[in-house]
Every structure is written in structure tokens, then in C-alpha cells.
Amino acid sequence: MSGTVDRDRVAQAVRELLIAIGENPDSAELASTPNRVAEAYTEFFSGVGVDPVALLADAVPVGEDTGELVLVRDITLRSMCEHHLLPFRGRAHIAYRPGEKVVGLGALPRVVETLAARPQMQERLGEQIADAMVEGLAPEGVLVVLEASHGCVADRGVKQVEATAVTIAARGTLSQPGMRAEILALIGASSR
Incomplete structure (x- = not known):
């Protein structure tokens, strides 16, 4: 885990928050x-200061036999909305058309986890x-689709518990409408 979270300061702030809402932080129920x-918060924000590109460093050259597409879908996603510090959860789908190298499939969820483990906006997360992926692998194209439910939408304000936000970030050849449509169809094939 990242060493950027000051646990003592977080605990002091939470204690002050409890006092501010009229609770007794020394009560048996709230003392811990x-x-x-x-x-x-140490876990939720463990990605702060961590370079996600470093997680792609074990890429291997593949020569001319790269294949057309690599798609990892249904990567579990959990992050904290930077506006309300409420969680959002969902799935990430990452597709890339390899250039000269590929990376182990487990590296893609690690990139998602690292970038999600900081205060975030879903729209920015997909772009990041x-x-x-572009910086670490130099692929011919990348497509990132994120689907998430947001605590700030479900639990406050409009209280839409069934609402899901979908965002798309595309680079290179996978920005082309035909390629995007093909990959979106493959992602949709995983829908439950």
C-alpha cells in the first residue's frame, strides 16, 4: 500500500467530524x-502517488504475431468520487490493439485498481x-469503457439507485467508429 495516507490525521479528522455532527467519538459504539x-482510507487511496505505467513495465515484444485485439472485460472497479468522497462501483473493460509488445493480462486490472484508488471522477479515470496504456505499451489503439453506479447519485440528491454511468475513452485505431462498434458488441456479449 502507498505510504501517502497519514492515518493519524485521518483519524483526528474523523473524530472532529463525529463531534461536528453531534456525536460523541468517545462512546463505546464510536471509539474505534x-x-x-x-x-x-489507507486502502481506498492507496493509488495516490503510484505510477500506473510502471505496472506495464513487464511488457514483452511479440513481433508481427501480435493478434488483432486484446480485450479484458468485467474488471471490478471501486473508487471514491472526489466531489463527495462517496464510493462508485462497477466494471471496466479494456481493449487494445497491440503495437510491438503485449503485457500479462493481470496488469490491466492492476492499472485500473491503482488509478481508481485515489479521489476520482469516472470520466477522468477512463482517460487516465x-x-x-498508450504510454506503457504504445499500442495501435486503446478503448476503455467504464460502467459504474455512484453513491452520490444513489444515496443523496436525486436518489437514483438503479442509475449507471457509462464512459468511453479511445485512442488511436480504436477511436474509429467501426472498431469501436465491434468492441462494444464484444463487451455487450458479457452483459448479465
Whole structure:
């Protein structure tokens, strides 16, 4: 985990928050809450300061036998909305058309996890994943599709618990409408 989260300061802030909402942080029910939240935030924000491109460093050259497309779909996604510090959850689908190298399939979920483990916006997250793929692998094209439900939409304001946001980030050859449509159809084939 990243060492950027100051657990003591988070715990102090949570203690102050409890006081601010009229609760007693020293009560038996809440006495451990500040430390629990600090521990959770250490996990939630472990991607702060971590370079996602480094996770693609084990790429291997493939010569002319790269194949047409690599698609990893249904990558579990969990992040924290930077506007309300409420969670959003969903799935990421990453497709790339290899250039001269490919990376182990497990590297793609790690990139998603690292970039999601910081205060985020879904729209920016997809762009950051695509940019990391371009920088780390130099593929001919990248397509990132994110589908997520947001706590700030479901639990406050409009309270739309069934609403899902879909965002797309594309680079290179996978920006072309025909290629995008083909990949979106492959992603849709995984729908439940």
C-alpha cells in the first residue's frame, strides 16, 4: 500500500467530524471508528502517488504475431468520487490493439485498481487508464469503457439507485467508429 495516507490525521479528522455532527467519538459504539476509517482510507487511496505505467513495465515484444485485439472485460472497479468522497462501483473493460509488445493480462486490472484508488471522477479515470496504456505499451489503439453506479447519485440528491454511468475513452485505431462498434458488441456479449 502507498505510504501517502497519514492515518493519524485521518483519524483526528474523523473524530472532529463525529463531534461536528453531534456525536460523541468517545462512546463505546464510536471509539474505534476514527481508526477504522483511517485504515479504510489507507486502502481506498492507496493509488495516490503510484505510477500506473510502471505496472506495464513487464511488457514483452511479440513481433508481427501480435493478434488483432486484446480485450479484458468485467474488471471490478471501486473508487471514491472526489466531489463527495462517496464510493462508485462497477466494471471496466479494456481493449487494445497491440503495437510491438503485449503485457500479462493481470496488469490491466492492476492499472485500473491503482488509478481508481485515489479521489476520482469516472470520466477522468477512463482517460487516465487509456493514457497509461498508450504510454506503457504504445499500442495501435486503446478503448476503455467504464460502467459504474455512484453513491452520490444513489444515496443523496436525486436518489437514483438503479442509475449507471457509462464512459468511453479511445485512442488511436480504436477511436474509429467501426472498431469501436465491434468492441462494444464484444463487451455487450458479457452483459448479465
